[in-house]
Amino acid sequence: MKKLGLFTLIFTMLFLLAACGDKEEASTAASTEGEKEEVTITHEYGEVTVEKNPQKVVVFDFGVLDTLDAFGVEVAGVPQAVIPKSLEKYAGSEYTNVGGLKEPDFEAIHHLEPDVIFISGRQAELYDQFAEIAPTVFIDVDYTNYMSSLEKNFELLAEIFEKEDVLDSKVEELKASIDEVNKAASASESKALILLANEGKVSAYGPGSRYGFVHDAFGFKAVDENLEVSQHGQSITFEYILEKNPDVIFVIDRSAAVGGEVGAKETIENELVKKTNAFKNGKIIYLDAVNWYIAGNGVQSTISMVEEVKAALN
Numbered sequence: 001m002k003k004l005g006l007f008t009l010i011f012t013m014l015f016l017l018a019a020c021g022d023k024e025e026a027s028t029a030a031s032t033e034g035e036k037e038e039v040t041i042t043h044e045y046g047e048v049t050v051e052k053n054p055q056k057v058v059v060f061d062f063g064v065l066d067t068l069d070a071f072g073v074e075v076a077g078v079p080q081a082v083i084p085k086s087l088e089k090y091a092g093s094e095y096t097n098v099g100g101l102k103e104p105d106f107e108a109i110h111h112l113e114p115d116v117i118f119i120s121g122r123q124a125e126l127y128d129q130f131a132e133i134a135p136t137v138f139i140d141v142d143y144t145n146y147m148s149s150l151e152k153n154f155e156l157l158a159e160i161f162e163k164e165d166v167l168d169s170k171v172e173e174l175k176a177s178i179d180e181v182n183k184a185a186s187a188s189e190s191k192a193l194i195l196l197a198n199e200g201k202v203s204a205y206g207p208g209s210r211y212g213f214v215h216d217a218f219g220f221k222a223v224d225e226n227l228e229v230s231q232h233g234q235s236i237t238f239e240y241i242l243e244k245n246p247d248v249i250f251v252i253d254r255s256a257a258v259g260g261e262v263g264a265k266e267t268i269e270n271e272l273v274k275k276t277n278a279f280k281n282g283k284i285i286y287l288d289a290v291n292w293y294i295a296g297n298g299v300q301s302t303i304s305m306v307e308e309v310k311a312a313l314n
Contacts, residue, residue: 039160043138045127050135050160054115058098061120061139062087066298067154070170071163077112079104082258084295085288086304101294109133116160141297146213147178154299170299177306182219184313190247191223192312193278196233196293197264198254203233204240211292214250218309223247238272248312249278251286257293264289285311 037052058077059065062084068075069087077096096112099105101122106129109117114134119127121140130136137156142149151171158167194205194214205211206227215222223246228234241249253264264286269279278284287308295301 039156041137041156044140045124045131045136045138048131048135048137050116050137052159053161056112056114056116058096058109058112058114058117058134060098060101060104060123061118061297062295063120063141063297063301064118064139064153064157065090066295066301067157068161070299071158071161071166073161073163076114077109082290082294084290084301086291086301087295104130106133143210143212144208146217150297150302153297167299174299174303174306177303178217181306181310181313182217185219185221185309188221188313190221190283190312192220192248192250193223193241193244193246194250194252195241195268196252196254197267200267202236202238202241202267204236205233209233211250211252214309218306220248220309220312238270242272242275245276247277247281248283248285249273249276250309250312251284252292253286253289254293255289257289283312285309 038049039052040047040049057068057073057075059068059075060079065075065078065087066084075090075095077098078090079099079101080091080095080097081100083091096108097105098108098112104123104126109130110133117130117134117136119130119136119138123130124138127136127138139153139156140149141153154167154171155164158164192214194211196203196205196211204224204227206222206224206229207215209227209229210231210233212229214220223244249268251264251268255263268284273279273284285308288304291301291304291308296305
């Protein structure tokens with residue numbers, strides 16, 4: 001009987017220990033399931049960790065906004081001072097106005113209590129102020145390696161919001177569109193010049209520059225391979241344009257993009273430029289200023305940009 005009682009006691013203790021172990025394992029599993037996945041990003045301003053599928057998203061880069069829109073991701077706040085036509089729904093009152101591209105409304109951003117903030121070059125100097133509010137991701141584009149850089153940014157956004165399946169179809173569409181233009185442009189002997197018109201002044205962009213992807217990725221031959229690579233382009237004269245005599249001129253009207261007064265056509269189409277092959281053949285192409293100057297580098301906006309340059313191939 002004593003042996004039986006001892007056996008019963010030992011069995012009971014083992015049963016209780018096992019039960020406690022099961023509860024601990026269940027608690028650990030529940031804790032693991034409750035933890036959100038995170039993405040750690042290293043960029044020019046350091047390292048930042050962002051939870052996947054953040055709910056309150058503030059976006060200061062319209063290329064990022066364009067891509068998130070393509071992914072079907074909802075955002076909470078955007079700078080509403082200048083909204084591209086393709087993204088005009090974000091001018092609505094259901095989205096918080098977080099200021100201008102270079103003058104953020106930090107009070108409004110604080111009030112939103114965002115989970116993540118996306119910025120780019122125009123806000124770079126204010127990175128630390130954004131980072132004090134929420135995890136801040138700096139998105140940049142390497143214009144010397146344009147397509148790879150774009151894809152890297154798209155993949156990062158897809159990873160954060162778990163939209164890899166949507167990304168695949170969008171990138172396929174973009175690549176097909178670029179390949180079509182590149183094939184036709186590469187086969188042509190026409191040479192192109194990219195101009196930025198700004199309040200009566202003109203600057204030019206060549207390969208490897210901010211708009212050099214027109215040459216490097218889209219396949220248009222450059223009328224001048226030696227233009228200075230600069231964010232603001234190389235300042236030029238109208239005599240230079242006539243001397244180079246491009247067959248195609250692509251024009252980005254910065255004044256129109258930022259609400260200026262002097263139009264690009266008034267600046268560009270003077271007596272000197274009218275002597276070029278581009279003018280004579282009707283190949284001065286005025287590009288969507290807001291799209292190219294402010295909202296480029298998104299999935300949808302880049303597809304639109306490819307479609308615009310197709311006009312030079314007609």
